[in-house]
Amino acid sequence: MQAFLDTFLGDAAGLERQLGYLAGMAVFGSVVVFGFVLPFAGIVTWAERRIWARIQSRVGPNRVGPFGFLQWLADGVKNILKEDLIPTVADRPLFRFAPYVVMVGFIAAFVCVPFSSDLIIADLNIGILYVTAVTSLVVVGILMAGWSSNNRWSLLGGIRAATQIISYEIPASLSIFPAVLLSGTLSMQGIIGAQGAAPWQWHMFHSPFTLLGFGLFFTAALAEGNRTPFDLAEAESELVAGFATEYSGMRSTLFFMAEWGNLYVIGALVTTLYMGGWQLPQFTYNPVLMNLAQAGVFMGKSFACVFFMIWLRATLPRVRVDQLMAMCWKYMVPLAMLSVFGTATLMVALPNGSHTLRMATFAVVVGVVIRFAFKVRFHLKRARELDYSSLSSGASQGLSS
């Protein structure tokens, strides 16, 4: 950020320069929060509904604006206009404060999201540690909400969320380590700097152990973000809406904004740690152009992750509480350990890394993707044989026969 600002600050010195830095960070921070994070949380609800709909052979919201794009604004306006109810038996100050804690925990993570080589609000030298610490604040807010609502469903949801997030913190943190070990730094920009632009130069493909770490981190981050295979905290069929049961109007919207905005945080973290971040070959020396291109690459990768999470949500059913815990403690923690120690051993054995191992891991992933494409083609062909598509040609055939 500072190097980027230097190009604009010219020869200002001392206090003026510091104030310039501060102003630049504040402006960029507010642009990120109000211009990107909050709209993104809304837009992703629309995108999610559209994507689910297509997966379920429906159309989804398509009436408000082009392709229903303004649906999120309509929902937001509706939620603002709703009455903000507080139950009489609720713990009022705690009840009113809880959504803000969740929101702070989620927005504060954006301080360390590296959109490009210069566009980062603050490149802390403990960046990834800071993000893990700050996103844990969400648990506090959720537990506050669950407790203060004075409602069984809320309390159960809050406690489930707390158990789940605290448990999954361990595999999540453990599977951050392979990337940190390989980079030798906790700083977000440092981790990205240790990777290259080409896919096989990403940490993900360093060795099978880092590939495992990537998968584990993605899964654990999903669980921490209360996303569907792990959305026990607000399991609609069991707990009404979990910790958010008693909330209405804008306060409940804040919870859901944090939940959906968290998708981007997860995507950004995965991108930074394992998918090479904004890395791009140096094709121009114009800092503005370069930064924009890098931001585009970063956005593309993290949106791909967000899409994957939405797709996963439409695919997998919710796990049970005992399955959730068994998965965390019996499977993910040992595997994360394996990933960390495997990477460490490999680094001792091959200090410069092994190019063949890298390419072999990359080839395996490419093979899985190709296999996937063939699987999709198989399912499409089978669907055509069963002739589902003749049903979809509209009212005329469906109704007259």
Added chain:
Amino acid sequence: MSAVTSWLQNVTASCSTVFEGLSITFSHFFRKPYTVEYPDRIETRVQDTLPFRYRGMLEVDLEICTGCLACERACPIECIVIEATKDKATRQLMINRFDIDLAKCMYCGLCSEPCPTGSIHHTREFEGSDYSLESMMRRYVKFPVAAYKPKKTGEDDPEIMPVLERGMRYLDEFAQPAAKPASGATSSSESTSSSESTSSSGTTDPGSGTG
């Protein structure tokens, strides 16, 4: 050892099943959605796709109404009110009133069965929502009109002919009981009249007209 193998089996099974599931859901991106976006975004109106004898809202073709009151008698909930009087001067049957209360109508179709000309019939229109009960009362006669009188020689008026043809077709397409005629004592008169009217199918002659 078996604990380790089952552990590994669980890991591989969960990975492969998630892979399989993801491939199925992804293939849905390349399929068309099945949604019929009912009122406004379909290629053909739903009404146009319905069968000819669909029992939608009732309608009366006054040009071919004989004023026989068969439909009024047949209606089990009395939602049809007809007033027909004989004009002394012209010796013609005049229909002064023909009201159908669609709010009451239960779409049973009993009125259209005894109609000799197919004048009262169901349409394929079914979107009947309205703001008041009064507007559901359909008054077909604004000014008294002469009732239709079937001609011995068959209909030759080019204005009335298509309407009558349509009405007779409507009657012809009744779902008849397959083999033997209905033997119910109470509905004998209706069933005979309807069977008579269908027996004269093919011609445009009303046959069993009450005129």
